Amino acid sequence: MNGRRSFLNAAWAVAVPAAAAIVSTGVANGQDGNGNVKDIMGSWNSIHTLPFPPGQFREFLRFADDGGVHETNSFLHTASNLDFSMFGLPNVVNGADGVGSWTRAGHRSIDVVFRKLLFNGSRVNFGDLHVTGTVTTVGDKLQANWHIIVVDPTDKVLLDFGPATSEGVRLR
Numbered sequence: 287m288n289g290r291r292s293f294l295n296a297a298w299a300v301a302v303p304a305a306a307a308i309v310s311t312g313v314a315n316g317q318d319g320n321g322n323v324k325d326i327m328g329s330w331n332s333i334h335t336l337p338f339p340p341g342q343f344r345e346f347l348r349f350a351d352d353g354g355v356h357e358t359n360s361f362l363h364t365a366s367n368l369d370f371s372m373f374g375l376p377n378v379v380n381g382a383d384g385v386g387s388w389t390r391a392g393h394r395s396i397d398v399v400f401r402k403l404l405f406n407g408s409r410v411n412f413g414d415l416h417v418t419g420t421v422t423t424v425g426d427k428l429q430a431n432w433h434i435i436v437v438d439p440t441d442k443v444l445l446d447f448g449p450a451t452s453e454g455v456r457l458r
Contacts, residue, residue, distance in 0.1 A: 323390050326421060327351055330428045332454025334359060345452060349388055355400045357384030362402065362415065373445050375436065378407030381415060395422040413438045428454040
């Protein structure tokens, strides 16, 4: 019995600090009502504003309880065939939907990162659109500040597009 008690005491000595370390990371999912992050969970219809043409486009964002993010938009998608040669990229560019993750940033706000695979006119993946930002909601309104870069498959930065914003409403 003493051996079992010693083992359980040792297990608790390891488990409690480990659990405290996990909790203190600030990573939370939508099930955690603390900080009202749960209000951000769900799907959003937004207008994304860029500092270059086309200026604005529609975007759907989905924030899942498990920390997952899904993005799709009307600008850079599988059939877009955009000419980005003025930025030193291929003259035909298409993009996949964006996938990524989120972590709590504060009251009603989350930090987000997602990536979109980018393809040239020969349908070869030459890099990723890498987007980071902070998303905040108040009621059914969303506001986001983003930073957009293009990286090659080894994560070397090919182009820094810089800041962009989004404003939207909950998708109904």
